[in-house]
Amino acid sequence: MIPPDHPRYRSLVTRERLARCAKNGIVAMEGLTAHGRGEAFDYLIGERTTESALIAERTAAAMLLSARNPVISVNGNTAALAAREIAGLQKACGALVEVNLFHRTEQRVAQIEALLRDAGAEVHSGAAEQLLPLSHDRAWCRRDGMFSADVILVPLEDGDRAEALAAMGKSVIAVDLNPLSRTAQRATLTIVDELTRALPVITASCRELPEKDRRALLASLDNHYLLSEAIREMTVRLSHALD
């Protein structure tokens, strides 16, 4: 049991939850390592939603609301960390929720879909085809789902897939704590923030953003600026670390 007054309570509880989900197969072993990389970068932005991340999250809401076929792609880590938050965002923006896995087995897909449904999400399920230009099992998706999406939210994604989706002409919204990753660099919009902090802000923005603000956010989207601001935050924090 982790004592609630531990300075790193939230981070340790999250880590335990992931370890538990790794034991039952929802999270891949490699997903635990990926989570650790995220933790390091989260530490460097001060484990808070920065000002530039907030802009990115509001812009994500504007993109999802303006989309014809918005899709939220969910993998093991996302389901383990944020099934409830995914369900909340779906209600606010009307996106399809579809499972897409790097380490894919039918059993894992079924487990993750069940976890999402228990959390209140409607999952776009059923027979999948190998439609994305990717090797491995990440190619599997539904023709009327991910394949037809114009805007796709890919939290905690791998670089190949973010790149392939962008090359298909889709607007890709990534949530990635590492501003240097290929995913972060190739996405249309990158949210450098921790997933369970980012999703509720996107959801609230979907509910609150006036039409005028949405248009302004879309018109001024500059992902290079957002990434460089995230990097600047990290640099500042690192430089003062030994003060």
Add this chain to the structure above:
Amino acid sequence: MIPPDHPRYRSLVTRERLARCAKNGIVAMEGLTAHGRGEAFDYLIGERTTESALIAERTAAAMLLSARNPVISVNGNTAALAAREIAGLQKACGALVEVNLFHRTEQRVAQIEALLRDAGAEVHSGAAEQLLPLSHDRAWCRRDGMFSADVILVPLEDGDRAEALAAMGKSVIAVDLNPLSRTAQRATLTIVDELTRALPVITASCRELPEKDRRALLASLDNHYLLSEAIREMTVRLSHALD
């Protein structure tokens, strides 16, 4: 199978090895997350031994050679990543090798000791007592081993233990890619480098360092300088990331 020409081949192979060792119980689930955090910081120092890390590694050799009772403390991640390198260092500096685990079970201790022996290490084993001023099972060690050490190498350690060992008056050598961690800050000497790069350099230095150089390294040890150099390297790399 990861293709050997993959740009991140070494890192991916290491990650696979850890995942395998997590499945058979040698590595704790939490150890995978910890490895991921290390990867992020390793990326920020350019996945190479920096000049300041090289000084730290040579100083570590000088400390181990000058010790009366040097001990190398081994946990699951260290054994999974570097059992052979630990055995090599033991031969070069004559330290005791002793297993100490955060997530301790008799079975894990036995598995890790067997892995180390297979790699050529002589393991200081047998009945342990709760001798270190720590809660949890990290307190367990041997009276004539870790408890009596004057210099102790603790690769990939947790902050509490590094702190407790230092408070017992021991000289603590940490290998930690995160220069901001409590382990890094509390150790007598912190090597900010990846373990399988760091250990062979320490081993080679044990073999090659002239007595005069050893004394000079010990006299000029300045851990604050070493940490700030590591941080400076990371800051520089981050700042140029979007160039």
